[in-house]
Every structure is written in C-alpha cells, then in structure tokens.
Amino acid sequence: xxxxxxxxxxxxxAIFSLFAFSNEDLIDKLVAKLEKYTREAPQEKVxxxxxxxxxxxxxxxxMKGYLFESRSxxxxxxxxxxxxxxxxxxxxxxxxxxxLKCNAGMTHGDIALGDSLTEGMYQLRAYxxxxxxxxxxxxxxxxxxxxxxxxxxxxxxSKIAEFAKISDLQFLPEGGNMVNGLDSRVAFKAxxxxxxxxxxxxxxxxxxxxxxxxxxxxxxGMGVFNLTPEAGKTYTAKIMGLDGKYTAFPLPVASExxxxxxxxxxxxxxxxxxxxxxxxxxxxxxxxxVVIAHQRGKVxxxxxxxxxxxxxxxxxxxxxxxxxxxxxxxxxxxxxxxRAERLIFVNQNRQVNLKxxxxxxxxxxxxKVTLSLEATDAxxxxxxxxxxxxxxxxxxxxxxxxxxxxxxxxxxxxxxKTSHNPNDYYSILRGxxxxxxxxxDKSNAEANRHLDILMMTHGxxxxxxxxxxxxxxxxxxxxxxxxxxxxGKVLRPNGKISNNAMMTLMLKPKEGTPIFTMTTGDSLGRYxxxxxxxxxxxxxxxxxxxxxxxxxxxxxxxxYTPPMVKIVKSPFNPIEFDARALALFLKKANEAIELEKKLxxxxxxxxxxxxxxxxxxxxxxxRKIYGRASNSVEVTEQNCVGFQNVFQLLQGKVPxxxxxxxxxxxxxxxxxxxSNAPLYVLDGITSDDVGLIQNIPPCDVETIDVLKGAEASIxxxxxxxxxxxxxxxxxxSNRDYSKDIIPGVITTKKLGYSVARExxxxxxxxxxxxxxxxxxxxxLQWSPNVKTDANGKATLTFWNTDGIGNMLIIxxxxxxxxxxxxxxxxxxxx
Numbered sequence: 001x002x003x004x005x006x007x008x009x010x011x012x013x014a015i016f017s018l019f020a021f022s023n024e025d026l027i028d029k030l031v032a033k034l035e036k037y038t039r040e041a042p043q044e045k046v047x048x049x050x051x052x053x054x055x056x057x058x059x060x061x062x063m064k065g066y067l068f069e070s071r072s073x074x075x076x077x078x079x080x081x082x083x084x085x086x087x088x089x090x091x092x093x094x095x096x097x098x099x100l101k102c103n104a105g106m107t108h109g110d111i112a113l114g115d116s117l118t119e120g121m122y123q124l125r126a127y128x129x130x131x132x133x134x135x136x137x138x139x140x141x142x143x144x145x146x147x148x149x150x151x152x153x154x155x156x157x158s159k160i161a162e163f164a165k166i167s168d169l170q171f172l173p174e175g176g177n178m179v180n181g182l183d184s185r186v187a188f189k190a191x192x193x194x195x196x197x198x199x200x201x202x203x204x205x206x207x208x209x210x211x212x213x214x215x216x217x218x219x220x221g222m223g224v225f226n227l228t229p230e231a232g233k234t235y236t237a238k239i240m241g242l243d244g245k246y247t248a249f250p251l252p253v254a255s256e257x258x259x260x261x262x263x264x265x266x267x268x269x270x271x272x273x274x275x276x277x278x279x280x281x282x283x284x285x286x287x288x289x290v291v292i293a294h295q296r297g298k299v300x301x302x303x304x305x306x307x308x309x310x311x312x313x314x315x316x317x318x319x320x321x322x323x324x325x326x327x328x329x330x331x332x333x334x335x336x337x338x339r340a341e342r343l344i345f346v347n348q349n350r351q352v353n354l355k356x357x358x359x360x361x362x363x364x365x366x367x368k369v370t371l372s373l374e375a376t377d378a379x380x381x382x383x384x385x386x387x388x389x390x391x392x393x394x395x396x397x398x399x400x401x402x403x404x405x406x407x408x409x410x411x412x413x414x415x416x417k418t419s420h421n422p423n424d425y426y427s428i429l430r431g432x433x434x435x436x437x438x439x440x441d442k443s444n445a446e447a448n449r450h451l452d453i454l455m456m457t458h459g460x461x462x463x464x465x466x467x468x469x470x471x472x473x474x475x476x477x478x479x480x481x482x483x484x485x486x487x488g489k490v491l492r493p494n495g496k497i498s499n500n501a502m503m504t505l506m507l508k509p510k511e512g513t514p515i516f517t518m519t520t521g522d523s524l525g526r527y528x529x530x531x532x533x534x535x536x537x538x539x540x541x542x543x544x545x546x547x548x549x550x551x552x553x554x555x556x557x558x559x560y561t562p563p564m565v566k567i568v569k570s571p572f573n574p575i576e577f578d579a580r581a582l583a584l585f586l587k588k589a590n591e592a593i594e595l596e597k598k599l600x601x602x603x604x605x606x607x608x609x610x611x612x613x614x615x616x617x618x619x620x621x622x623r624k625i626y627g628r629a630s631n632s633v634e635v636t637e638q639n640c641v642g643f644q645n646v647f648q649l650l651q652g653k654v655p656x657x658x659x660x661x662x663x664x665x666x667x668x669x670x671x672x673x674x675s676n677a678p679l680y681v682l683d684g685i686t687s688d689d690v691g692l693i694q695n696i697p698p699c700d701v702e703t704i705d706v707l708k709g710a711e712a713s714i715x716x717x718x719x720x721x722x723x724x725x726x727x728x729x730x731x732x733s734n735r736d737y738s739k740d741i742i743p744g745v746i747t748t749k750k751l752g753y754s755v756a757r758e759x760x761x762x763x764x765x766x767x768x769x770x771x772x773x774x775x776x777x778x779x780l781q782w783s784p785n786v787k788t789d790a791n792g793k794a795t796l797t798f799w800n801t802d803g804i805g806n807m808l809i810i811x812x813x814x815x816x817x818x819x820x821x822x823x824x825x826x827x828x829x830x
Contacts, residue, residue, distance in 0.1 A: 037297070373811060666722030
C-alpha cells in the first residue's frame with residue numbers, strides 16, 4: 001500500500017536528486033558540528049555475557065565483560081577498569097560489587113551468591129568510571145532472577161489478566177509529526193503495565209464519527225497505518241479489549257504546516273530511498289533543505305533539496321554505510337533547524353560468522369565432549385578472535401532463543417531509546433526491545449519489516465541534534481581510568497588550602513608487595529595517586545607533609561560513591577518460565593548446594609587432633625627477597641628517640657658503614673658504576689631516591705638490614721655497592737596502622753580488583769573418590785577465554801554431568817577485525 005502511494009506521488013511531482021557532500025556553508029557547518037561533538041564527547045559501551053539467565057541462591061554467576069568504543073565498536077577501549085554491581089531491584093540496594101581489570105578491552109569474573117539472598121528480581125549493572133559522565137541509561141544492565149528453592153507463583157488470575165491489558169498505546173508518526181494535508185505513516189506500539197508489547201486491534205475515527213482506518217498489531221504490539229489528517233479534525237483510535245469493550249486513545253494533533261519524511265528501506269537491495277514532502281513550499285525562496293545520514297556519529301551521506309518545491313527524493317547507496325547498525329536520517333530546514341528524523345537499520349551481515357560444533361551428536365553421561373569453534377569474516381576468510389563459551393543443561397536452564405546477545409546489544413539495544421515512558425517500570429527498561437534476536441533471524445521473512453517498524457517506534461539515544469548544534473557537552477567530572485586510584489584533599493587545620501603538600505601513599509594488599517609512592521598536592525589542595533594495581537580490600541595510609549616539613553595537616557580520602565540505584569516496583573514476575581522445568585532446576589541446584597555444604601562439613605569432622613612440637617619461628621616477612629642480612633639494626637620506640645633521620649640510626653652501629661651527611665657508604669663494596677651509593681629498599685620496594693628514605697621518621701622504622709657482598713648479589717648489579725633495606729612498622733604484616741592517630745596521616749580501606757576464580761568442572765577420565773557423588777550442575781562448562789588461531793579455529797574439552805537431555809552451548813566474542821560473533825549449538829545426552 002505504501003509503495004503504491006509513493007509511486008502515485010512520484011508520477012505527479014517533480015523529483016530533485018540529491019548529491020552527496022555539498023560544499024554549501026550550512027552543510028559544512030552541520031557536518032563540522034557533528035564531527036566535533038563525537039570527537040569532543042567520545043563514548044564507551046560495555047557488554048556482559050553470563051553463563052545463564054537465572055540462578056539459585058548459593059550458586060555463582062560467571063561472567064565476561066567486553067569494552068567497546070561506541071563509534072567504531074573497536075574492542076580495545078581506553079578504560080581499563082570495569083565496575084559490575086548486582087542490585088536488588090526491590091530494595092534499590094547494591095548487594096555485591098566487583099571491580100574487574102581489563103586487558104585489551106576484555107575481562108572476566110564471578111559473583112558467589114549468598115545462600116540467604118531474598119528471592120526476587122536482581123539486576124547486573126556494568127559500567128566504567130568514564131561512562132558516568134553520560135546518562136546512566138547508557139550503562140549495561142541485565143535483569144536476572146534469583147530463586148530460593150520455591151517455584152510457587154505469586155501471580156493470581158487477576159494479575160495475569162492485568163498483563164494482557166493495554167496500559168498505554170503510543171503513536172509515532174514517521175519523521176516525527178503528522179502534517180495536515182500530507183499522507184503519513186504512523187507507527188504504534190501497545191504495551192502492558194510491564195512495558196511489554198500486547199496484541200491490539202481496532203479502528204481510527206475522525207471527529208469521533210467516521211471510520212478512516214484500521215489498526216492491527218503485527219508483532220509484539222507494534223504496527224503501522226497510513227493517515228492523511230485534515231485541518232480542524234481530530235482522530236481517535238478505538239481499541240477492543242479482552243471483554244469486547246472499546247477504549248479510546250487519541251492520536252497526536254497534526255501540525256498546520258511542516259514536513260513529512262518517509263523512508264523505504266525494504267524494496268531495494270542497493271539503495272535506501274528517502275522522500276520528503278513539504279506542505280508549504282516557498283515559491284520565491286532560494287533556500288535549501290538538507291538531509292544528513294550518520295551511523296553512530298559518522299556521516300555517511302549528505303544531500304539537499306529546494307525549499308520551493310513540494311517534494312524531493314534521494315537514493316542513498318547502501319555502500320555508503322560502512323558498518324551494520326542503526327542509521328539516523330535527519331531533515332534540516334534552510335536555517336539549520338532539525339525538522340524530521342527517522343531511524344533505519346542497515347544489516348549487510350558484516351559480523352563474524354561463528355560456528356560451534358561437537359565431535360558427536362549424542363553422548364552418554366559423564367562422557368568427554370570436544371567442542372570446535374570456527375570463526376570467519378563476512379567474506380568467509382578465517383579470523384582470530386577471543387570468545388566466551390557457556391555450556392548449560394537445557395533441561396534445567398531455559399533460554400529464550402530471541403534473547404539479547406552481544407550482536408543485538410551492540411547494533412541495536414545500546415543505541416536506541418523508547419520515544420515515550422508511560423510508567424516507572426517501563427521507563428527504566430533500556431529501549432524496551434523485546435526478543436531482539438528475532439530481528440536477526442535470517443530464516444524469518446518478516447524480520448526486516450518488523451525491524452523497520454521497531455525503528456519507527458524508537459529514537460536515537462546517544463545524543464540529540466539540539467545538543468550538537470548548541471555544542472552542549474556533558475560535564476566530564478569522572479575521569480577515564482587506566483588503573484585504580486586513591487584521591488583526596490589536604491587542608492590546614494583552619495580549613496585553608498595547603499599548597500604543594502608532599503603526599504606519600506603506602507598501600508598494603510592482603511597478598512603481594514606493598515605499594516609505596518609519592519606525589520604533590522595541587523593549588524586547590526587536591527592530590528591523586530593513579531594507575532595503581534592491587535586486589536581485594538587493601539589497607540591504605542596517606543601522609544601529608546608541608547613544603548617546609550610540617551605535618552600538622554588534615555588529610556581526607558575520597559570515598560567511592562556508586563551511581564544511584566532506582567527502586568523498581570516491578571510486576572510479580574516480568575520474566576516468564578516453565579514451572580515444571582524450573583522445579584527440576586531448583587531441585588538439582590538445591591541438592592548440589594546442600595551436598596557441597598555437607599562435604600565441607602565432613603572434611604572438617606574428618607580432621608583428627610594433631611600435636612605439633614617444634615621450635616617457634618618468626619613468620620616469613622614477604623618484604624624480604626633475601627635470606628639473612630649481613631647486619632641488622634633493630635629499632636625500638638626507646639632507642640629511636642633523638643635521631644633526626646634514618647641514616648643516623650646506622651651511625652657507629654654497623655661495621656664498615658659510614659654515614660656522611662645525607663649519604664651512606666658501605667666500605668668494601670665495589671662497582672663498575674660511577675656512583676658508590678648503595679641500593680635502597682623500602683619495605684621490599686627498591687628506590688634510588690635517597691630523600692625518600694631519609695625523610696622517614698626514625699621511630700616509624702622497625703629494622704634496618706645491611707647487605708654486603710654475597711648477601712647483596714640477589715639484587716644483581718644494582719646491589720654491587722651494597723644494599724640498605726629499611727623495614728617500617730607500618731609495612732609489617734602484623735601492623736594495624738588504621739588505629740594510629742598521627743597528624744597529617746589518614747588510614748582507610750580501598751577495594752581493589754576482584755580476583756577471578758577458575759571454573760571447576762570434574763574430569764571423569766580419572767577415577768577420584770569424590771566422583772561417587774551425583775553431578776547435576778546446571779552449568780557444565782564456563783570458558784571465558786577461548787581464542788581462535790590464525791586459521792579461525794579453537795577446541796574446548798569438558799565432561800558431561802549426570803543430567804540427560806539437550807545441552808546448549810552459547811559462544812560470544814569478537815574477532816581481531818573488531819566485528820562480533822555469536823554462535824549456538826546443541827547436543828543430546830542419553
């Protein structure tokens with residue numbers, strides 16, 4: 001119908017072809033503004049793959065994160081720190097947080113769920129610190145259900161009936177507005193109280209009397225109809241409910257004059273056709289209308305048409321679109337004001353083709369499985385890549401074949417937003433795209449048409465042209481993180497700024513080498529230690545010293561403040577499951593968790609009393625890489641009094657060590673180096689800064705070790721002149737300096753990177769005692785880093801459990817060409 005009407009229009013109007021990239025001032029200005037905006041305000045995207053869509057309390061969420069630059073979708077984003085929150089949506093509270101260290105834009109981790117978690121809907125939220133400069137709707141979110149062993153439904157018949165009712169009916173004219181006298185296509189979407197599409201049908205009334213059209217949803221409550229509004233008339237949709245009664249929904253009021261933009265993205269494989277209709281052409285005007293097409297901020301096509309004509313059209317070659325994904329078409333008037341907008345989706349299948357296969361179609365329980373991954377580019381050539389693979393028991397884990405995946409998120413869900421938010425629950429859904437993989441099903445003949453209707457019901461979410469033209473950029477209050485940081489402020493006791501204060505950081509992780517570093521506060525009293533690398537919760541001490549050496553300063557450390565969390569009053573169960581299949585999952589998951597608890601308890605009970613008789617030894621000091629020092633000076637709170645610096649503690653106490661002013665010479669040491677200064681080591685960290693050692697308060701020192709000759713050789717050529725190793729009380733393994741109250745010093749705790757655990761899966765080719773226990777794990781295998789080689793191939797092996805039925809494999813990842821790929825496979829266990 002639409003095609004016929006367009007052809008009739010074309011037979012009676014003049015068609016003026018557009019040409020690309022005109023040099024007109026207006027076009028140059030618009031393109032320059034867009035390019036500047038995307039350059040000055042680059043954005044990032046995050047995607048998380050999890051091993052399954054729901055969990056039993058007590059299980060573990062296994063996940064892999066991917067960071068992308070939003071414009072090019074290159075996987076190696078500049079940020080190196082990824083935050084993942086597990087949020088209780090009902091309470092609006094963060095239950096768990098993980099900080100993951102990214103390498104080449106990828107990371108992986110896990111969240112061990114407590115077995116006492118309240119049953120309900122939770123949300124995984126992933127973001128970088130830099131992403132916090134933009135709306136929180138840009139964060140990656142994924143709703144998951146956590147169960148507590150009960151499959152009792154909280155839904156009664158009345159609640160189920162509520163879900164079938166239309167809560168809101170949205171009308172979205174193509175291009176943005178209906179205009180009196182111009183034929184328009186109007187998309188619509190009917191949603192329930194959860195923002196999900198529901199079927200609807202009815203008719204359109206003019207002035208509440210005459211029927212001028214029929215309305216019927218085609219897919220998930222969405223559809224489209226044509227209407228030519230007339231001046232002075234109103235239009236209403238009458239929609240029939242389940243009870244046979246009709247409900248009235250008014251259509252938006254048409255403009256008296258303006259523009260209608262129509263797009264044909266279906267009839268031609270070579271071109272996208274754009275039609276612009278003008279209700280009030282200015283016959284004497286020499287002004288021109290401009291159409292700009294961009295894909296994620298990259299201008300693909302620019303053209304113009306005369307403002308004096310009733311209509312014009314353009315053919316945009318698909319070759320202009322360099323990538324798959326959403327394209328925004330915007331019509332500007334002669335003054336550069338945006339007047340109409342339309343989104344289209346371009347899919348030329350440029351993604352990685354990821355084929356997953358197993359060495360057999362059918363297996364026995366506990367039999368070895370070998371999976372093969374084969375990755376090729378759009379031209380069929382092999383490509384190397386990095387993929388994450390989850391294998392789940394299909395009889396326990398129910399997956400929606402049209403659920404969101406990496407491909408649908410990057411190309412679709414991350415770039416569009418709803419045009420209207422009828423209620424609180426609906427407003428927090430990112431784009432509210434139901435069954436996104438449906439639109440990428442190559443076997444579905446209706447997928448492209450329904451995807452085009454979806455484009456008409458959503459808007460571009462990454463920026464608005466009004467912000468671009470006004471050069472309105474977000475406030476970049478959150479820095480881009482290439483590592484962890486400790487920041488804060490240093491002030492005098494009277495609250496005034498202490499300029500250029502010398503700041504010292506000592507960070508002591510649970511494991512590993514302590515971090516000791518220095519910096520200088522700025523003119524505003526701010527300081528920062530950046531690009532730190534530590535794990536778990538670590539003890540932090542920050543010390544401030546005035547330029548002239550005084551320490552009477554107040555130091556604060558900035559606490560980490562997570563993004564706001566919204567309390568969501570979600571429906572009783574917005575995710576639908578098969579109760580019988582869930583009962584099996586809950587039963588098996590609960591048995592596995594209880595068995596694990598029993599095994600741990602049995603191990604504790606099996607331990608017999610053992611009496612150990614041995615000489616007590618000093619605990620190993622992991623600050624020392626050497627064994628025995630040549631000489632040691634023990635420093636106590638009594639013998640440190642009266643000394644001005646650390647070097648004075650050595651004077652006359654160690655044979656062969658001479659202190660001359662601010663330097664130390666160890667006699668008998670020789671070096672090919674020009675300097676005869678020894679190597680200094682502070683709490684296990686080597687340093688060439690004599691002042692750093694000298695400025696340590698003598699009473700803060702625990703031991704000074706002097707290494708000569710063979711003892712110093714462990715440090716190689718750097719220890720040729722001997723080694724002075726200073727061990728402080730605060731750097732000791734037993735020191736709790738968080739309780740110290742010292743002027744100019746603050747102690748606190750900082751959360752570091754989460755250490756990813758290794759997924760455990762038993763190998764049944766080797767007989768072990770623990771193999772006698774039943775194995776009904778719902779996740780058979782989780783492999784976050786499966787790399788295909790230059791031939792595009794990779795293999796993965798694991799063993800089946802005791803479960804029978806279909807096993808589902810989902811692989812997602814990215815190739816070295818920056819394209820993403822998603823692959824699925826099933827096999828059966830009998």
